[in-house]
Amino acid sequence: MKKRKIELAVISDVHLGTYGCHADELIAYLNSIQPKKLVLNGDIIDIWQFSKRYFPSSHLKVLKKLIGMASKGTEVYYITGNHDEMLRKFSDTSMGNFKIMDKLVLNLDGKKAWIFHGDVFDVSIQNAKWLAKLGGYGYDLLILINSFFNWGLTQMGREKYSLSKRIKNSVKSAVKYIDNFERTAADLAIENDYDYVICGHIHQPKKEHYENKYGSCVYLNSGDWVENLTALEYSFKRWRIYHYNHDRLSPFFVDEDLKEMDMNELIASITNKDAEIEELTKDIQTERAKGLDNQGFEQD
Template sequence: MKKRKIDVAVISDVHLGTYGCHADEILIYLNSIDPKILILNGDIVDVWQFSKRYFPSSHMKVLKKIIGMASKGVQVYYITGNHDEMLRKFSGTIMGNVQIVDKLVLDLDGKKAWFFHGDVFDASITNAKWLAKLGGKGYDLLILINRALNWGLTKMGKEKYSLSKRIKNSVKGAVKYISNFEETAINLAIEKGYDYVACGHIHQPKKELKENKHGRCVYLNSGDWVENLTALEYSFKRWKLYQYNHDKLSPFFADEEIKNMDMQQLINSITSTNTSTKKDKTEGNATE
């Protein structure tokens, strides 16, 4: 399969080392892209749930793939999250094309993009870590139960069902937390003058333009590779929310206008642009 060339790819919440991780799928995704920059936005390796009894070869292959991409010239930023917080003691470390950071700011075509995992907004992480870890174990068990359920549903020819999404959407506290998380990220980003803010942590993939009385900013969340199997991609000066289950065989388009063009229209648009550029240069030279 021909690799898709993109400027920036962002993945988060892969949770390698847990039963819920879709290592095979993330490996297929990484093999399908050729990014200039790869941002790992936290919780890539789940140190909280780490066990010597469970770290299959497919999980190791993901790490090997990321290292291989870096060795071939891809700039890799590993942004620390709460499940891999032990790496925060190494923040600022640079190993070839791999850099460990707690947050990241990039200039993308003249616009500022702010990347961080997002657990700094989570009071349960900062004030009651033991409770958060207990919740993580319960979530991992729920994912295992959900996989068994979906196996049965698939056998019966029925659609898969997400228990965790149902619980999140039905519990008012969870809905309110997600809403507060997004609002806090947006307000801070606008206050700091960023055009984009990209987080992970809450396993809720999203791309949305938000604004308040002080300005506007595009809120982005890369989702996860446990439930949603999503990533963020930046190319052609546009952000796209990649969804593995829908986009794994689809090309990347800058926008709907290009997507709906046939081959002749694409050729005409390219040649007309080149003609206009040459004309401008000729007129400029004549003026001089």
């Protein structure tokens, strides 16, 4: 597969070692890109819920892939989150192109990007970690139930449904928490003269411009690989949110016009192009034959 060359990719909240992790889809995404820098923005391995009884080979392949990318020249930054906080004792450790840290500041075409997981804003983690861990187990159970529910919907030919998204969007306190999280991150970024602030943690992919009386910044969230299957990509001085379910065919598209075509149109355009090339080849061969004939050579 042809790889897309990008400056920077950011993924977070993979939660390897849990039932909700979409490891196969993440491997497919990582195989489709060739980034100069890759930021793993927290909760990549779910150490809170780690169990020897459940760590499938596909989850192990993700770790091997990340190490392999670092060995082939990609700068990989592992930023610790709350679910993998045990790795914070190794902060500022470097192993070749692989670095572990708690936060990261990058210069992107003259603009400063402040990258951290975001659990520092979570009061429940700071003051009642046991409650946050209990919530993590509950969330994983909900995802597991949801997977069986979606299997049934798929068998009936219906679209998949996210129970956790429905609950989050219907509970006012959850909506308010997310809004406060984003606003707090943006305000702190503006206060410290950062142009971009990039977080994970809340599993809500987003790109939004924020302003206050002191200035402005762009807030970005890489989402997760449990429900949304999203990443952030930076190239040609622009940010975009990558959605696996919608963008997984993007390596096969040359430009956005082709991306808008349905599969039948794409096949038809390729078929027509092949026919045009074949016709052009015949014309060239005919002209060459005429040229040889004019120079006095016999034709077979």
